[in-house]
Amino acid sequence: MAKKKPVVVVTRKLPEVVETRMRELFETRLNENDRPFSQAELVEAVRTADVLVPTVTDRIDSSVLSQAGENLKLIANFGNGVDNIDVVTANNRGINVTNTPGVLTEDTADMTMALMLSVPRRLATGISALESGEWAGWSPTWMLGHRIWGKRLGIIGMGRIGQAVARRAKAFGMSIHYHNRRRVADEIEEELEATYWESLDQMLARMDVVSVHCPHTPATFHLLSARRLKLLKKDAYVVNTARGEVIDENALIRMLEAGDLAGAGLDVFEHEPAVNPKLAKLENVVLLPHMGSATIEGRIEMGEKVIINIKTFMDGHRPPDRVLPSML
Ligand SMILES: NC(=O)c1ccc[n+]([C@@H]2O[C@H](COP(=O)([O-])OP(=O)(O)OC[C@H]3O[C@@H](n4cnc5c(N)ncnc54)[C@H](O)[C@@H]3O)[C@@H](O)[C@H]2O)c1
Numbered sequence: 001m002a003k004k005k006p007v008v009v010v011t012r013k014l015p016e017v018v019e020t021r022m023r024e025l026f027e028t029r030l031n032e033n034d035r036p037f038s039q040a041e042l043v044e045a046v047r048t049a050d051v052l053v054p055t056v057t058d059r060i061d062s063s064v065l066s067q068a069g070e071n072l073k074l075i076a077n078f079g080n081g082v083d084n085i086d087v088v089t090a091n092n093r094g095i096n097v098t099n100t101p102g103v104l105t106e107d108t109a110d111m112t113m114a115l116m117l118s119v120p121r122r123l124a125t126g127i128s129a130l131e132s133g134e135w136a137g138w139s140p141t142w143m144l145g146h147r148i149w150g151k152r153l154g155i156i157g158m159g160r161i162g163q164a165v166a167r168r169a170k171a172f173g174m175s176i177h178y179h180n181r182r183r184v185a186d187e188i189e190e191e192l193e194a195t196y197w198e199s200l201d202q203m204l205a206r207m208d209v210v211s212v213h214c215p216h217t218p219a220t221f222h223l224l225s226a227r228r229l230k231l232l233k234k235d236a237y238v239v240n241t242a243r244g245e246v247i248d249e250n251a252l253i254r255m256l257e258a259g260d261l262a263g264a265g266l267d268v269f270e271h272e273p274a275v276n277p278k279l280a281k282l283e284n285v286v287l288l289p290h291m292g293s294a295t296i297e298g299r300i301e302m303g304e305k306v307i308i309n310i311k312t313f314m315d316g317h318r319p320p321d322r323v324l325p326s327m328l
């Protein structure tokens with residue numbers, strides 16, 4: 001008798017090729033209209049699924065998990081960050097969690113560089129000046145930004161994306177500094193000519209650009225607190241393509257408004273999808289709607305990872321991208 005296919009509930013619309021393959025392999029319940037699930041729909045999903053495929057927009061917290069059915073054995077996140085899932089509670093209930101690391105590293109690093117170039121070089125202001133007809137021709141003193149060549153970049157979280165950003169920034173002539181939970185391997189430090197700062201505070205005080213690449217965990221919530229933001233130089237820039245919660249957003253806004261920081265490039269926000277209207281009013285920021293990993297190639301590869309994780313788990317093996325509480 002043929003093995004019963006697992007019931008896989010997918011909370012958002014995925015690339016066509018991924019959904020087609022999922023339908024072939026699993027008893028897949030898709031979200032055709034792409035509207036994010038309500039809390040009640042999430043509860044219904046965890047009650048009835050063998051496998052849940054959520055995304056960053058779904059909050060799989062202890063209250064949702066407490067209502068999970070006995071069949072739910074895997075949450076295969078369509079995403080790298082797992083701060084949308086209470087991994088500890090899932091683990092305690094015998095539910096495995098996987099994510100999609102690696103396949104969005106280069107895309108997110110590219111977007112980080114786009115922000116790192118856009119803010120000091122005033123790309124958004126220049127585009128709107130041109131579009132509004134304000135441009136009257138070249139001028140020696142108009143629309144001047146700041147050079148990034150020769151500047152110091154401080155990376156917080158020297159993992160996959162942090163290192164990919166460091167490689168790019170080095171090619172742009174920046175010197176690489178980093179703070180991480182652990183010092184990275186000697187070969188990587190040598191390749192990047194990177195300086196390790198055990199003290200985040202000391203690093204912050206010396207950087208021209210600070211870029212955030214650590215995950216959002218209880219330990220990193222408001223890692224860039226009001227106190228730490230004040231350590232930054234007045235002419236420093238902050239870039240964040242990791243998670244909004246890592247920066248105290250209100251404190252950042254106050255400093256940008258007061259001119260105590262040169263500018264910020266943000267792809268992520270503390271209360272997504274809400275964006276503080278005070279941010280949008282500032283001229284020295286570039287804001288993106290969480291699109292760091294938004295490439296067609298990356299999204300298909302994320303889907304492939306999800307499928308491999310589910311298939312491997314259903315075949316009785318350890319899924320390749322299992323996330324354990326000890327890793328957070
Ligand atoms: N904007 C986007 O679309 C997008 C896309 C992909 C990933 N992300 C975010 O980027 C994050 C990083 O992804 P990654 O693949 O590089 O992860 P990674 O695990 O490879 O790297 C994270 C690094 O942060 C370090 N770290 C963790 N806690 C720390 C702490 N308290 N202090 C200092 N360093 C700490 C880790 O040691 C690790 O080196 C993800 O967790 C996700 O939130 C965003």
Ligand SMILES: O=C(O)[C@H](O)CO
Nearest residue numbers: 056078079080081293
């Ligand atoms: O963590 C991630 O994967 C991104 O933020 C969303 O794709």
